[in-house]
Amino acid sequence: MRSYIALSGALLALLISFLVLTNVPFFSGLYRNLGSFFAEISGRAAKMVDKPIRKMANYYEMYVDLVEAKREVIELRKKVELLSLENQRLKELERENRKLKMILEISESMKERTLVANVVGEDIKSWYKGIIIDKGKESGIAQKMPVICPKGLVGQVVEANRGSSKIMVINDTNSAVDVYVEGKEIRGVAEGTGFSTLKLKYVKKNEDVEIGDTLITSGKDGIFPRGIPVGIVVNVNKKTGGVFSDIAVVPFSDYRLLDYVLVLTR
DSSP, X not given: OHXXXXXXXXHHHHHHHHHHHTTOHHHHHHHHHXXXXXXXXXXXXXXXXXXXXXXXHHHHHHHHHHHHHHHHHHHHHHHHHHHHHHHHHHHHHHHHHHHHHHHHHHHHHOSSOEEEEEEEEEEOSSSSOEEEESOOGGGTOOTTOEEEETTEEEEEEEEEOSSOEEEEETTSTTOEEEEEETTSSOEEEEEEOSSSOEEEESOBTTSOOOTTOXXXXXSOSSSSOTTOEEEEEXXXXXXXXXXXXXXXXXXXXXXXXXXXXXXXXX
16 A cells, blocks of 8 residues: 555656646646745745844844943943052052151251151050050160150150150140240140140139140250140130139140151150
């Protein structure tokens, strides 16, 4: 049965081919029409397939462009961050140079022998408020040497080690500096309170001390030379008991912000 069907199909195909090749009108037209039909179908199918393929290709190109753009944005952000950090570093170096220039100018203008030192820490373990500098006995530093900064008095050396020293600042409760009220024949003692202000003690109520007056060292305590700025009067209270006024002073120097100091080595 299978052989019969196969043979019949082969004979039919051979007959159709013969009729087409011999240009029988009916079969030649039918062949041409079928060819045109299948060509049209193939063309439309090709167009239907080609359109989504082209869209997919365009989407892929857009995706690649977006990935590349994102990578460029990330790289630009990194460059901006690096430039910002470099700019901050340069500004900090500029500030450091200005501070160092000021301290060197003061050193050159002073009559006393001076030594520039870096502030390398704040002493929080001792019984006094203080800072630590990177100069010590090897540099000729000894106890009770005055320490100043461009704004004014900082304190005095209380401990000199081989390569470092501890400075007790004037804010400490153990600090007492003999002072004058600048421009007035008024003398007192600026004592530390342990906080951000000092007390000007032993000034009588009848003495003319006002808010805004400047205190300078008197040079009479045997430690600090005369004329170093100490602080400014911010409050005067004459309504307290006793003969002395209660006077608050803000020191010119803030030891918490110091990077460099000058030690007066005499």
